[in-house]
Amino acid sequence: MRLRNVFCASLVASGLLLVCGADIGQAAELQGNIAGVAAGKPAVVWIEGLAGTVPDRDTTISHVSGRFEPHVSIGFVGNSFVFRNDDDTLHNTHLYMGLAYQKEKSQRPLHYGATLYNVALPEAGMEVKKPITAYHRYREDTGFIQVVCNPHPGEHAYVLVFDHPYAAVTDGTGRFSIPNVPAGTHEVRIWHEGVITKRSGVEVGDADAVELEVELAPAPESADKP
Numbered sequence: 001m002r003l004r005n006v007f008c009a010s011l012v013a014s015g016l017l018l019v020c021g022a023d024i025g026q027a028a029e030l031q032g033n034i035a036g037v038a039a040g041k042p043a044v045v046w047i048e049g050l051a052g053t054v055p056d057r058d059t060t061i062s063h064v065s066g067r068f069e070p071h072v073s074i075g076f077v078g079n080s081f082v083f084r085n086d087d088d089t090l091h092n093t094h095l096y097m098g099l100a101y102q103k104e105k106s107q108r109p110l111h112y113g114a115t116l117y118n119v120a121l122p123e124a125g126m127e128v129k130k131p132i133t134a135y136h137r138y139r140e141d142t143g144f145i146q147v148v149c150n151p152h153p154g155e156h157a158y159v160l161v162f163d164h165p166y167a168a169v170t171d172g173t174g175r176f177s178i179p180n181v182p183a184g185t186h187e188v189r190i191w192h193e194g195v196i197t198k199r200s201g202v203e204v205g206d207a208d209a210v211e212l213e214v215e216l217a218p219a220p221e222s223a224d225k226p
């Protein structure tokens with residue numbers, strides 16, 4: 001078994017990073033830990049500005065025991081959302097796009113944003129598929145997608161959609177892994193529960209893996225609006 005060459009990097013406040021020598025043509029696994037992730041509230045980590053073929057993977061969001069499962073997910077353009085009801089009661093799955101720029105201009109409050117899909121799921125076992133389009137992807141001026149169930153205000157979930165494969169959801173402890181990141185200097189972004197979008201740079205070089213450590217802290221000046 002080959003010993004893995006792992007480089008460590010630490011982020012402080014607005015973003016520094018370390019490094020290894022870039023070697024064109026190579027790729028590495030970007031892995032790490034987002035400190036401050038609460039159990040049940042994972043973060044999303046992605047690399048901004050890279051293009052690549054998205055994975056062939058649908059995004060399933062289920063109603064399970066009166067909650068959305070998962071609470072945070074990512075979607076990839078060209079695949080589908082799969083909305084499920086695993087409860088024996090009426091739910092609906094209502095996706096809103098943030099449209100932050102509209103919030104600033106609109107006279108009336110938009111609350112969660114504009115409806116993308118609103119699917120009624122009246123019976124247990126129901127499943128409805130809807131396409132994930134380029135319009136759904138995460139952008140500064142639109143933000144992430146919020147998912148609510150109108151009869152049950154406590155049900156709430158989040159989706160960030162990408163048109164490239166370099167994105168991951170952390171586990172409950174904040175660990176994440178993004179494979180096959182091409183060599184070069186990249187901008188890493190982190191979203192956590194609608195409040196924080198952190199930025200950082202990372203350089204991927206001739207190691208098999210790059211380790212990134214990030215500590216979440218309130219950052220009002222970079223707060224992301226839905």
Ligand SMILES: [Cu+2]
Nearest residue numbers: 091092149152
């Ligand atoms: Cu519900």
